[in-house]
Amino acid sequence: xxxxxxxxxxxxxxxxxxxxxxxxxxxxxxxxxxxxxxxxxxxxxxxxxxxxxxxxxxxxxxxxxxxxxxxxxxxxxxxxxxxxxxxxxxxxxxxxxxxxxxxxxxxxxxxxxxxxxxxxxxxxxxxxxxxxxxxxxxxxxxxxxxxxxxxxxxxxxxxxxxxxxxxxxxxxxxxxxxxxxxxxxx
Amino acid sequence: xxxxxxxxxxxxxxxxxxxxxxxxxxxxxxxxxxxxxxxxxxxxxxxxxxxxxxxxxxxxxxxxxxxxxxxxxxxxxxx
Numbered sequence: 300x301x302x303x304x305x306x307x308x309x310x311x312x313x314x315x316x317x318x319x320x321x322x323x324x325x326x327x328x329x330x331x332x333x334x335x336x337x338x339x340x341x342x343x344x345x346x347x348x349x350x351x352x353x354x355x356x357x358x359x360x361x362x363x364x365x366x367x368x369x370x371x372x373x374x375x376x377x378x379x380x381x382x383x384x385x386x387x388x389x390x391x392x393x394x395x396x397x398x399x400x401x402x403x404x405x406x407x408x409x410x411x412x413x414x415x416x417x418x419x420x421x422x423x424x425x426x427x428x429x430x431x432x433x434x435x436x437x438x439x440x441x442x443x444x445x446x447x448x449x450x451x452x453x454x455x456x457x458x459x460x461x462x463x464x465x466x467x468x469x470x471x472x473x474x475x476x477x478x479x480x481x482x483x484x485x
Numbered sequence: 486x487x488x489x490x491x492x493x494x495x496x497x498x499x500x501x502x503x504x505x506x507x508x509x510x511x512x513x514x515x516x517x518x519x520x521x522x523x524x525x526x527x528x529x530x531x532x533x534x535x536x537x538x539x540x541x542x543x544x545x546x547x548x549x550x551x552x553x554x555x556x557x558x559x560x561x562x563x564x
Binding site for chain 1: 493494497498499500501502503504505523525526527528529530531532533534535536537538539546547548549552553555556557559560561
């Protein structure tokens with residue numbers, strides 16, 4: 300999957316045409332994130348509007364050497380949605396947590412190009428122990444708190460935090476390594 | 486100045502479950518002096534992990550047309 304030619308640069312430069320292009324390219328992704336991490340459709344609509352306003356003002360911060368535009372947009376969206384979740388003190392229902400903890404390799408997205416950040420993350424996740432995969436999926440994809448994951452999986456809270464820390468650091472290193480390789484190690 | 490270990494804990498928490506205001510302030514004050522920790526890097530890693538699991542999400546339900554038109558109507562005005 301090839302990324303668009305610096306769509307976010309056009310937004311940062313104030314190109315109004317880029318607004319529609321951004322919505323066309325990232326709208327469904329942001330909407331799906333909002334639906335997953337908000338309690339209602341109305342909350343999701345409010346959140347998506349906030350996310351795109353944030354995107355317009357943050358576009359100039361995009362650094363193509365660190366991540367794809369899609370990953371950058373997903374990061375902005377997740378950060379705002381997580382903040383809203385925390386403030387509302389709402390989280391996905393705990394009863395869904397145990398079922399979501401079951402890990403199947405088919406959970407991981409295979410429908411992405413080899414060089415995409417998500418594909419790199421998926422390859423890295425597959426190398427982790429099942430318990431680490433469970434913790435990462437529950438926290439990052441399902442939106443559960445560290446404490447609720449510890450309770451559901453009957454793990455010490457410190458173990459949950461360690462799994463998350465190690466897992467995210469490994470993904471970060473994998474993303475950096477690929478960036479270095481693609482720029483000739485510079 | 487918080488220790489590097491403490492800052493990493495805060496970065497992981499921000500990327501996964503969010504931070505309360507006091508810890509968010511602590512992180513924002515400390516990060517400019519710790520470029521080695523990568524700023525947004527763990528948030529980007531978490532976003533990549535999310536996308537790795539998002540097998541059908543982006544295709545399951547398109548963004549409502551009315552919402553799209555609202556955002557288009559504002560343009561970059563909210564910038």
